[in-house]
Amino acid sequence: MPDNGRFLSRLIWFTLLVVALMLLWHNFPDLFNSYNSPYSDSREKVTPRVIEPRGNLADDEKSTIELFENSRDSVVFITTRQQVMDVWTRDIFSVPSGTGSGFIWDDAGHIITNLHVIKGASEAIVRLADGRDYKAILIGASPAHDIAVLKIGAGIQLPLPVPLGSSHDLKVGQKVFAIGNPFGLDWTLTTGVISALDRSLPSEEGRTIENLIQTDAAINPGNSGGPLLDSAGRLIGINTAIYSPSGASAGIGFSVPVDTLNRVVPQLISRGKYIRPALGITVDEKLNTRLTKIIGVTGVVILSVSPGSAADLAGLKGATISSDGSIMPNDIIISLENKPVDSVDKLLLRIDHYKVGETIRITLLRNGHEMDVSVILQPGI
Structure with a gap:
């Protein structure tokens, strides 16, 4: 009998709890379902906040936007493929091998990029800013400067070449702008200043590339081969490498100066190699x-x-x-x-x-x- 009494007592308490919950449900619906509550009409009416007028962009913002819009079309996205052989079937097929950047050098369709961007590739595809893709051929390269010249088909309506600047008169502290395709994210702009001049850096082939421009503009994998511009939108270098233990930008990037480009590239186009x-x-x-x-x-x-x-x-x-x-x-x-x-x-x-x-x-x-x-x-x- 004591067990029956304990069971009956628990049953009574359970029943009272269920009744209490049902009363709460019916009398205080806002606690459980405010969206369907009859009291929802009394909630505060909320509208989107009013947007504050921005006013005019700062002058340096306007000039940066204009620089990017004027230069973007002259920059290209380069993807490469490499031929490999299946060890079992002996079939040869191509696989993606890398990406990089480049820029239009002249009206003849010559594209400038880094040699390491296309190193080991069997083919390279150049994508213009409007989405057109063209297969490129290698015209010439200089391992000593990490420079390569590609060319896309004749008769193509091309954007204007990047305006040419000079690098012999650059000063530490000048603003610089890098456009490229870091990590495959196409047509990205980064900004910074010239951090140092006349730097040296070992290349992937063990050579030392001399007379480099050092900048803190973010340069990441995929930026290689893209242009470094001054505040007038002129080409002052080609983005070549970064110094980073992690492989991503650490505020130290390097560019081959445009004076070197302007000396080397004509020889690569006319001879296929650079004669020092x-x-x-x-x-x-x-x-x-x-x-x-x-x-x-x-x-x-x-x-x-x-x-x-x-x-x-x-x-x-x-x-x-x-x-x-x-x-x-x-x-x-x-x-x-x-x-x-x-x-x-x-x-x-x-x-x-x-x-x-x-x-x-x-x-x-x-x-x-x-x-x-x-x-x-x-x-x-």
């Missing part, structure tokens, strides 16, 4: 470091002079090598056009600023005395 200007001398970085340290001078030791070369005609002298293999330097290059030269790489960089056939002034150390010599640059190997 040269003196006709033999130098060696490791040996130079050891010799200059022993002598106690800063410069580049000329090891030998090619007979009949530009250096030979100018009277430059190579080192004397004794029978026991010891080297006695004769001429040591210490500057080129009044710009100091402290390594082989720096000498080659200084020479690369000029064209074959131009005359440059070299300052030498010979027998402890400085002397100036004029040399007409010859084609390099």
Whole structure:
């Protein structure tokens, strides 16, 4: 009987709870279903907030918008494919291999991009800003500068080329604008300033790319090959690389300056390769470091002079090598056009600023005395 009494008591409490819930449901519907409540008409009527007038855009905003709208059509999106072979069937097929950016160089359909964007690809597709796709052919490339020239079919109605600027007169602190396709997100604009000039960076092929522009404008994978513009919308460089442990922008991007482009690209179009200007001398970085340290001078030791070369005609002298293999330097290059030269790489960089056939002034150390010599640059190997 005590168990029956406990059960009856629980049943009564359960019944009272159900009755209480039903009364709440019918008498206070707003607690359970405010949308269907008869009291919903008494809720506050809410309308969208009034939009505050913005007023005019700031002048720098207007100029940035205008720059992007004027430049966007000159930038292209590049996708590449690579041929692979199925090891079982021996069938050959192509697979996507990468994306990058580029820009229109001239009315003939030449497209400029980075060499590493198309490296290893068997085909490249260029997409214009209006959505048209064209298969491109490779015209020429310069691994030393990470520059490649593509071309899309003749007779195509193309947007205007990017207006050309200059890079020799750039200043740290100038505003810059990068347009590209980071991570495949087409036609993206990023802004920043020139952070430094005359930077060096190892390329993917182990070469050192010299005289780069450093910028904090965000440059990410896919931006490579796109243009770097000044505040007038002129081309001042081609976005080449980023410095980042994570692979994404960390505020340090690098661009090949437009003066280099304007020197290299015409040769790539006309010859398919870039022929560097040269003196006709033999130098060696490791040996130079050891010799200059022993002598106690800063410069580049000329090891030998090619007979009949530009250096030979100018009277430059190579080192004397004794029978026991010891080297006695004769001429040591210490500057080129009044710009100091402290390594082989720096000498080659200084020479690369000029064209074959131009005359440059070299300052030498010979027998402890400085002397100036004029040399007409010859084609390099």
